[in-house]
Every structure is written in C-alpha cells, then in structure tokens.
Amino acid sequence: MCKRLFILILLTTITSATVMGQKSQEMDNSVESLLARMTLEEKIGQLALRNGWTYNYDIDENVKKGNVGAILNETNPERIAQLQKMAVEDSRLGIPLMFARDVIHGYKTIFPIPLAMACSFDEVLVEKAARVSAMEAASIGLNWTYSPMVDVCRDPRWGRIAEGFGEDTWLTSVLGAAMVRGYQGDDLSKPGSIAACVKHYAAYGAAEGGRDYNTVTVPENELRDVFLPPFKACTDAGSATIMTAFNEINGIPATGNEFLLKTILLGEWNYPGFVVSDWASVEQLVVHGYSENRKEAARASLSAGCHMEMATTCYDEELKSLLSENGISIEMIDDAVRRILKIKKDLGLFENPYKKTDPELVLSDDHKQLAKEAAIKSCVLLKNSNQTLPISKTIKTVAVIGPLADAPHEQLGTWIFDGNKKDAVSSLAALQEWATQNKVELIYERALKNSRDLSVDFSEAVEAAGKADLVLCFLGEESILSGESHSRADINLPGSQHQLLEELNKTGKPIAAIIQAGRPITLEPVLDYCDAILYAWHGGSMAGPAITDLLTGKVAPSGKLPVSFPRHVGQIPIHYNHKRGGKPATEQSFVHMNDIPEEAAQLSVGNTSHYLDYGYKPLYTFGYGLSYSTFEYSKLELHESKIGKEQSITLQFELKNTGTVDAVEIAQCYIQDLFGSRTRPVKELKDFKRVHLKAGESKIIRMEIPASRLAFHNQRMEQVVEAGTFKVYVGGNANAQMTAEFEIITK
C-alpha cells in the first residue's frame, strides 16, 4: 500500500473514531441537557403512556404541553404522524413520542403463535419473523412492541401459554433473545427497527391453578433458576424495555416489587433500559390490597423501579405531591426520565421522529413465504399409525371435515390486533387447490359451526366419510379460547368434537386429525379415534398451505413439543424437568387402581409418586414429535471426562436418517446434575440442533456446552456450578436414552 493511502486511511479512521466518540458524548449530553431544562410537569409527562383510544382525555392538548411520553394503540398512520408533529413542533422541548402496539406474532402477516413457533427450535427463523413483524409495524410509524413474552409456563390451562415459548427455561431464553434481535436489528435507529419489550416480569406463567392474573408463589431459587433466566437473556440481547407483570409474587405485586425491579433487574443486572407497567397495573396495587390508595400505588411503583405507567394516571396525578411530601425523590423521577429519553435517542427519534418503512412491504410475498415456513416448522406430528400420513398417491377421495378446516380467523390465534382473516389462507382452500391439481376428489363437511358447538347430528359428516378413502378432521379451539384472561379448567376438545370423532371412527375409514389450538389439549380421550394426529396450533396467515404441504408429503413434519401434553388435566403441573423426589415412580412401581385387588393391604401396592388413575407420565413429553422418516442416534462420545467450572463439555454423536424421505430432526441434549447442595431436576435441556438429513444420510453432530450453563442457585442464593457427576442424555425428546457421564471438578 502506498504511504499516502495508508496515512489517508489512518486519518479517516482516527477522525471517524473521534466523531463517534464526540457523537456518543453529545447524545449523553443532550439527554442530560434536556433533563436540566425540563420542568417537573414535563418530566412526569415522560412517564405517561397513554392509550390512543382514551376519549375522556385531550391527547392533543397534553401532547402539546409535553405531558405524554408515549402512546399505545394508535394505528392510523396519519394520526401517528400528526401526534408526533405536535410533540416535536408544538411542545416546548420537542421531545418525540414512542408509539406502541402489541405486535405479538406478526403485524399484518401473522406468524404462528409463539408457542407454535417454539416447536421449530429455530432461533434463526424466530429472529427473521420478528424482523418482518418490526418492518411491517414500522410502516405506519410504530416504534415499540410489547413482545417477546418469555413467561415460562407449566400449566396449559393458562390461556397465555399461547404467547410464550413453553415450559423450558433454556429454549425460552434462546428464542426470546432471538426475537429481541429481530425487532431491534443491529441498530435501533434504523428504519424498521423497533424497541422490544420483554414481558411480563416476572413469573406470570406460574399463576395458581393456571387462572390468569392469579397469585404466584415461587421460592426465590426457583424464581432465579426457572423464571428469570429468559428475562436476563433478553435484557442481555439488548431489549430496550421490560414490562412488569400483573401478578403478585410471594405477596408483593410485580409492579411494586422492589426485590424484582430494584434489587435484581436494575441492581444485579444493571439493566440500562426502562421498565413499563402492564395495563393499569400501577393502579391495581390498590386492588391487590398492597397499596392503600392511588398515591401510595404511585409511590410504591416508582420507588420499586417502574419507570413508565401504562394506561392509568397515578403518576400523573400523584408524583408531584409525593415529591413535595418527600414520599419519593427527584432522583427517582430523573432516573426514569433519563432512561426513557435514552431509548428515544437510541431509536433515532430526535433525528428522525417520523421514521417509517415502506408500506408496500406489508404482506409481501417474501413475508408470506416466511410465515408459511414458520407454520410448517411449527406443526408437530404426534401420531401416525399405519403410515396414514402423508396422503398416499393411491387415495382418490378425501373427506375434509370439521369446524376449523375453513376458519381463517381462528387459525390466526390470539393477539392479532392488526391481522385480518381476509389475508389468511385456510386449510380447505389450500387442500382444494392441491386436490384439483392432483385429480383427487375432495368432499367438505363442516359438521360443527365452531369448536364449542354442542350439536350431535353428524349424519352428513359420516356420509362424507363413508364415501372417502381418508378423512382429514380439523378440530381444536377457536382463537378466542386462549390468550389473555382466556384460561380453561377443562382442556379437552371443547363442544361435541369428541363425539364427532367417535362417530367418524365408526365408519372404519382412516382418520387424520389436525388439531389447531392455543394450548396443549388433553387428547387421550380421542386418541383411539384417530390414526394420525398433526398438532398445528394456531398457525397464522399461511397455516393452510403449510398444513397442506405436510399432509401431502411435500415436506416432512419436523416440529417438537415445547411443552408436555398431559393425559388428564388433573396431572398439571406436569413438566419434564421436575425433581426426582424421594419416592419416584417407575414402570414397575406403578399400579393402576383397576388392578389393585379388593381389600389390598395399604402398603402392598408400593408407595411411589403417581396417580392411581393417570400414573406419572404425560401423554407426550417435552421435545417429542414424529416425522415421515425415522432417526437413529448412536456413538455418543464426550471429548472430556472431567472439566473445570470455567470450561465446556464437548460431545458428539452420530445421527442417521434411517427412513426413506429427506427430513429434519431436532437433536436434543439434556443434562442432569446427579447430586447437588440443593436437589436438581431429573434433567434439563442444555442444547439442541436442527439437523437436515437426506434419506439414509448420517452426520456427526457436535455440541459444546459451557459448565456455566449448569449453574443454579444454592441455599445462600449464590449462582454456582457445583463439582460432581453429571449425566448427559441425547436423543429426539426428553426421554432420550443415549447417555454418558462426566465430572466437573474444582480446579
């Protein structure tokens, strides 16, 4: 390189580094100088998140006065721009607004519900889907979404299980962080990047009895080991904001919970973003019976570390007098304002308050294609006797039956404020296209109006089944049966869907059931009526074409369950990573109540931990899912037999596609800490890989797991990796049988 060129490059590098240094200093300074110029009213204004639908409040007037920090649920792009203009041009300091919306699994292009997306075990896909959601949401000027939800949940009665990634802490952490990256991109200020809001901090998914908003009681070590890591993963991934939960934890509502907010999030984790309450959850401190009045609720929430109040006006009305009475300090208000301004800066709103993407990209073919890929990867094949699926080429007549075959609204799932059924392709529509192309006769009978319909005249459906070589029965739950405040105590198929299957089964025709639902349904009562079961969840806009590709064998199913499927609701909570207990049940120790002799002596059937009627196992365990192919795991080797606490264990194994079709297998590695100073779960997912294998192909798969991933909180609440023996399980679900052991040593 010539000397002059070298000097030029050097100078340019130095100059740009200096400029960057100056810029970041300027940014900080401008937050500080802004803060210095703000009146108390303007500061309190920044802490207000107003609902765009509020009619008894003059939003325009308040925006102009600088009394509003952010607005949610305004989706008219002209109105968004108008409000932003008022904030930027008419308010004294010109501080831009944030515009928020619940874009949970897509804006207009709707992806499968998060629980379904978790079946893909595919963080790249999940990140891309979040990116698409952000790009679409940003097309009307939105710059903040209330997602991802990373509430680990072990109770499928809870309606909001649909919104999270299931029962596993590690999987939830990986996918939650991927979503944050997708929404925020590599630079929040770019058009198409929006602020993420990880929620609901914390342990909201542990509501007693699976009833939404209910009390949560979780010991601190379990809170730290099971429920908090996904939040940590998302804040580490840079989530600009975090939302408190509605529930109380161990007697203290999350929104006023100093331990959760001040001690852990803002203290231990040193979180730099801002905390927003959930809808009216500041005011609800009074309803909880924790704060005596709204003023006390405002004091408790702000002091705990909740920076912005959603929907209600306790901060607005009470902070000023609280300050004058020394109930709170100005430092608390300043800290909250500083954090909010910083995120607005990061979003680039001071430079580009009207930042938007091109509306043309909404519902683009590429976006729909990604939604289809996501829906394909979300479906889990639970049962497939006699190779009922894929539909054989010899089949001439197919009966499509059931209330959810042609229900484009229902397939979208919960939280689709902006999705529209007219943009969704149903299974019936997609199957009809396939049938025409392949000269297959298709007969359609809805049989039931909807999933809750209680009618029992199935004569037309039975007649249709009688004429067909194969019955495809589309059952499940409408989208309104899951989601916020939509918990169920009975999670069987609702309405008379059970009876429908029973009647269809009497025809003797092979039946493949396609279940679309927002939660695991207890399928045991209908298991014998179906030859095959494809669990399709609520798969979003492109669920129909995705399901059709799977049913017809264009692609093999690859999804695996992110949550255990109980046999009966009475088994809940049932999750794979439970503790061993002192009297664990085994195959031999379990005696079903019908097999107990009359007047048996109390101890004659053994004392182990099981139910007399439903045993101790789920119907389908975590990680389970079939394919049209089969896989063989072999040759597990650990590269090390002993590792130090700072090191990693490397394992490898051979994975072979032993079937006749190309397919993807999600290989899973679980680890059990055999003995601990506190009892440890029987196993925990520690790594996974999606592996594509051609028919007959085998690959050597390697996984490297740092010892730090095996840490837990001991009795002194220290996060520790303990020395001792660890057992590795590798396989295609949580019942993985291939094992090896290694030791962690104290160096």
Ligand code: BGC
């Ligand atoms: C939900 C949140 C949501 C918020 C704003 C609340 O009812 O719990 O998840 O983000 O509303 O719509």
